[in-house]
Amino acid sequence: MPLWFARGLRRGVVTTRYPARSDPSAASLPTPPAFRPRQLTLRTVDRMVAECPGTALSRVAETLVFDVGACTACGRCARVAPDAVAPSGEFELASTARPALIKLIPIRGGER
Amino acid sequence: MRPGPAEAVAAAGLREQIAAQFGRSLHIRTLDTGSCAACEQEIRLLAAPHYDLHRLGFFFTPAPRHADLLLVTGPMVRAFEVAARKTYEAMPRPKVVVATGACALGGVYQSDPFVHGEVDAVLPVDVWIPGCPPSPLALLQGLGVAVGRLAEKTPGLTFIDGGGA
Numbered sequence: 001m002p003l004w005f006a007r008g009l010r011r012g013v014v015t016t017r018y019p020a021r022s023d024p025s026a027a028s029l030p031t032p033p034a035f036r037p038r039q040l041t042l043r044t045v046d047r048m049v050a051e052c053p054g055t056a057l058s059r060v061a062e063t064l065v066f067d068v069g070a071c072t073a074c075g076r077c078a079r080v081a082p083d084a085v086a087p088s089g090e091f092e093l094a095s096t097a098r099p100a101l102i103k104l105i106p107i108r109g110g111e112r
Numbered sequence: 113m114r115p116g117p118a119e120a121v122a123a124a125g126l127r128e129q130i131a132a133q134f135g136r137s138l139h140i141r142t143l144d145t146g147s148c149a150a151c152e153q154e155i156r157l158l159a160a161p162h163y164d165l166h167r168l169g170f171f172f173t174p175a176p177r178h179a180d181l182l183l184v185t186g187p188m189v190r191a192f193e194v195a196a197r198k199t200y201e202a203m204p205r206p207k208v209v210v211a212t213g214a215c216a217l218g219g220v221y222q223s224d225p226f227v228h229g230e231v232d233a234v235l236p237v238d239v240w241i242p243g244c245p246p247s248p249l250a251l252l253q254g255l256g257v258a259v260g261r262l263a264e265k266t267p268g269l270t271f272i273d274g275g276g277a
Contacts, residue, residue: 016167018256022249029247034273054219066271070219072244086273093242094254095266098232101217101242103271 030073039084041109069101141179147186
């Protein structure tokens with residue numbers, strides 16, 4: 001039995017499927033933000049919406065509308081409010097419905 | 113080209129047909145409709161040994177007539193509209209259109225006299241892959257979703273940190 005075959009069996013590597021584990025490099029990828037509703041205030045959200053270079057962020061009353069499909073993971077919203085925004089770590093985001101990529105984030109931090 | 117309920121049912125049927133017919137072999141034609149080439153860079157990496165999409169039964173083809181899946185990047189500049197439609201019409205049925213990257217999904221450019229701003233304005237998109245650019249793994253997952261081999265993750269994601277508190 002060729003050596004490479006034995007090695008493949010030992011490590012249990014299946015090469016004909018999508019990787020079961022993420023690539024080590026995936027940890028350093030820029031990913032869309034995740035928001036902390038209690039830290040979001042109307043004022044910081046309005047500043048984040050103004051800073052967003054695309055159309056990913058908008059505000060409707062007390063809800064932040066986040067279009068994941070439009071997000072370029074540039075991190076400008078995180079620079080506006082570092083305590084309210086952190087990278088989500090999610091990058092496998094393919095969707096068969098465009099509306100499924102639009103997420104509603106409640107704003108629970110009040111006016112300020 | 114926003115689909116109604118009848119189109120949604122037809123699309124679901126089409127996806128089943130695609131999973132049955134192309135579960136193991138699918139040919140991809142890439143189409144650049146005015147992208148900055150970052151998406152192309154990532155698509156090119158798919159063929160490299162590390163990601164190696166051929167092991168999964170996906171292949172790139174230079175001709176739309178041999179293609180089952182159209183991988184579209186860029187914000188669909190109006191100058192490219194005719195070529196995009198011709199490419200789509202040249203493909204045999206059943207066919208899948210995948211919009212790739214934030215430009216193609218309508219996040220970067222607004223519709224104006226030069227660009228449509230999103231691929232969906234011209235071609236009927238079946239799968240959307242966000243990212244700027246989407247990493248090769250994200251593209252691979254998107255192709256898996258397109259042929260019904262992988263489950264979508266996005267409906268379960270809230271993008272709320274700390275369990276919706």
